[in-house]
Amino acid sequence: MKIWQLLILLMFWSSSFSQIRIADVGDGWKNKVEQALDTIKKYDIQKYYLIMENCSNVAYWNGGFSTTEGDSTITISTREMKDGNIYNISAILVHESLHLFFKRTNFNLKPNLEEVVCYQHELEFLEKIPCVDYWLIENAKNKIKFYSKP
16 A cells, blocks of 8 residues: 555544543543543444544533433533542443434434443443443443333
8 A cells, every 4th residue: 555545544534533522620530531531442442433423522510410412412420520430431431422323313212222222332331341340330230121111
C-alpha cells in the first residue's frame, strides 16, 4: 500500500469518530470518565466504538440515576460520580450508549424491552473484566429480571 493511500485511510478512519466532550466540573470527574473510556477500550473495543459513534457529550446531573439527553449526551448521576467506581462509570457509558444508538437510529422498542437489551449489553461488557466488582454483575442481572417481568 502506498503511503498516500495509508494516510487517506487513516484520515477517514479518525474522522469517523469524534472526540467526546466531557464536562470538567472539578473533583477529578473528567479524569474518571476518561479512565472509564480507557477501560472500555481495553476490554471491549466494539462497545468503545459504539460509544464513540453515538456519544458526543458526557455531563452530570443530580438525579438518582444516569440517563441520556437528546440523541448524543450521556448524563451521569452525581451520586455515581461521587462513588467514583471506574467499572461502574464504564458500565454506565456502555449501557447509555446503546440507548443513544436506539434513539439515533429510530429503533423503537418497548421501554422495558429496551432496558433489558441495554442491561444485557452492559452485563456482557462487565463479564469481560477480570476481578470486576461482583455487585455490578448482580445489579445488571437483577435489572434484567426486573425489566423482563410482564
